[in-house]
Amino acid sequence: MFSLELLLDAVVLGVMVGCFYAAVSIGLSISFGLLDVPNVAHPALLVLASYGAWLLGDFDIDPIVAGFIMMPAFFLLGVMLYRTYHETFEKRGSDAGVRGLAFFFGIAFIIEVVIIMRFGVDQRTVQAFYIGKSIEILEVRIPMRMVAAFVVAILLSLALTLYLSKTFLGRAIRAVAQDEAALRLMGANPVAIKQWAFGIATAVVALAGALLIIVQPVEPTLDRAYIGRTFCVVVMAGLGSMSGTLVAGIILGVAETIVLTMFGASWAPAISFTLLLLVLGIRPQGLFGR
């Protein structure tokens, strides 16, 4: 039944969920949004990071701390992935897009299979002092784990926005997709810039993956539920906009939570794709696309 109270609940929780969606999408906002790399392996890397946080949990390491610990390793993984993609596909020019898509699908599939073979198909969870408790915001009970995700998401998008606008490398990352040849004239090597940026995008996924296993139990094929969500958020944001990613994440989060509250959970997965199609149809440049 519809009630105002229920709607308020849904909106407040939706904002929290939305910030979490922004956090798991923001790496893709760099790799796909800014670098034009069709990184469909993004959600699989996310799940991989969740398993990393779960493994580190055995050593009594807090999942968020685990996320930070995994960042250098994920940075290197990202650098290697981009290098391989560049050498085998991107360098060869125009049809790189479609073949690159196949490459990253392959990577996603390999990650999924490796996780299944190594850890099985069971759901995994982590322990932390903020998991299982809840607090009240605007008379709505919010699980503490959502608050943790919310805070990290805000800080992450803030840090990336600053990095991309205030540093030499950050500005070069934003410039590289706009005009690679012109960037070369500035004395920068576009491939090195993209490689660095893809490394950062993947390092961010390490932290986002830790948030994922804080928010919900993780199983090897969970990445499939996040392909639609992450791409929806990034496209809705307007490719490559960090603050836009936060707003788009919140829109998706609120929309999902409202539909979930009003019509039931079975409708939720359709929301992201519906929003994605709406955005592509009505405003293909995204909400914050310039």
Place this chain on the structure above:
Amino acid sequence: MALRLAATGVDARYGAVRALNGASVTVEDGETVVLLGTNGNGKSTLMKCLMGIVRPVAGSIELEVDGTRHDLARLPTEEIVGLGVALVPEGRRLFPKLTVEENLMLGAFRKSARAQIATNLAFAYEAFPVLAERRRQLAGTMSGGQQQMLAIGRALMSSPRLLLVDEPSVGLSPLLVSQTITKIEELKKKFGLTVLMAEQNFHQAVRIADRGYIIVHGEIAFEGKTVAELQSNEIVKQLYLGGG
């Protein structure tokens, strides 16, 4: 403090199309040299060869900086920029979705240029006050003339010694062309630059030139050691001055 650019017998192709055919050009320290020619005669290709964007199939391109010789035909663009060469490209090639100031800052991407970034930024704003007024505006939303100023300002941010300017007049009104050319001359004096400018607007280009070349079908058709020599040349009369 010596600088000398010498391109000798440069051949360049786009697939089967010959864009440059044995083109030779020299630029001495402190000169303003113009490369004159109408569209499609190879001016831009030569500029791109000098920057390492297009690789010549034959010939040599040498830059002498303070006694050291560098083979520009083999160096990557980034390193050529590092030697103190900057190109203001045809069509300006700004980053349209970045602000004016962000475009300027990218001009100083090289580590060696970052040390002088505050000075150079102040110079750029002083030379083009309109850029200072619009520093937060997106480059792509500015007028053609303002974009050309930004492109020149951005090139100066790398503290170049040799400034290459490719067709600064494209898409500008006659008044703006005149102002842009005057500005290049002004900046040249202020920064002690050496300038090589490709241009099809003969009258404007020779205003600031010491000497020049005329390029026809990828070949240097005439080398004028003075502006007077250029003006009295038969090809120039035919192409630009309406003479028979």
